[in-house]
Amino acid sequence: MRALVLTDYHRLDVVERERPEPGPGEVLLRLCATGICGSDVHGFTGENGRRVPGQVMGHESSGTVAALGEGVDEAAFPLGAPATFNPVVVPAAEAEAYRGREQHAPGKAVIGVVPAIQASFADYVVVPAGNVLLLDPDLPLHLGALIEPLAVAVHAVGRGTPSADDRVLVIGGGPIGQSVVLALHRAGVRRIVLSERDPARRELVASLGVEVLDPSAGDLAERVAELLGGPADLAIDAVGLTPTLADAFAATALGSRIVLVGMGSPRLEVSAFAISTEERTLIGSFTYSAKDFADAAAWIGAHADQVELLVSRIVGPEEAHASFAALAAGEGPAGKILVRFDQPEPFDQPDQPDQEGEPA
Incomplete structure (x- = not known):
């Protein structure tokens, strides 16, 4: 599979990697699109100290269910179903104590931030089943990548x-x-x-x-x-x-x-x-609770026409480095840039001249 690797600060490369396999309680997602967050740009430049060379970043994503790990109910996560994931992963031992305020859990890991976790600037990503949310099938799939910033x-x-x-x-x-x-x-x-x-x-x-x-x-x-x-x-x-x-x-x-x-x-x-x-x-205010994330997903499902206005540009993985470099130089578009993994054709929203802003 293709993965965008931060090979060094200010350098992203498309690298071939083995497709990950879901373990017990996990879901493999085939990614459609991943948004470039301001924190990803600061990771690209090394400014925030929260991303490191060798890492695959990305946490604003949508895709489809591609495979299930042992113990995951196929009725709950049908293969091919449109989905997104909440990148804030809370350990099972802390889940009950921090229910409703998951962002406060001291042992939480954020997909896209933790270097050891391969995140979603790639063709596939593995996430815990409890962090997967199915999307309204009528929602254009790439717009599911805007759920995470809306949850913020x-x-x-x-x-x-x-x-x-x-x-x-x-x-x-x-x-x-x-x-x-x-x-x-x-x-x-x-x-x-x-x-x-x-x-x-x-x-x-x-x-x-x-x-x-x-x-x-x-x-x-x-x-x-x-x-x-x-x-x-x-x-x-x-x-x-x-x-x-x-x-x-x-x-x-x-x-x-x-x-x-x-x-x-x-x-x-x-x-x-x-x-x-x-x-x-x-x-x-920092990140969101699991309820905030679910509420954002539900709202976007019913308001695709408004959300679509926030997407200024869609690029393929091969164009991602140039987009990151432009954003780091303050030259990005007015709205969100999505890196799309399921179609190669570039997209520019008309009449939105260039210029770009973070959590996660």
């Missing part, structure tokens, strides 16, 4: 506990910010504005039906209040830099909530007074 967003929105009447500011229009907009729609939020510098990303997000603004084009707090009818009650920072967090504080009301889901910098400066004397709550 569903979790982040849930952490912010918005009401339908809340005024919400999203900071950052990359793939996670775009997914946050969809997750807010899913939660019934009506008043949303997104702040993004890149015009191509603003255009993409506007196509999702929300107000967009350029934070460099004037006083952000004033423009957010003008568009939302007042300062934001909730801000979700999908960038994670000191200036974007400062924007979140500036554009939110006293007593508001700010969710930090972006990981643009390992260290941030925060105004203590903006938290304490103005009684704001700063909330961290």
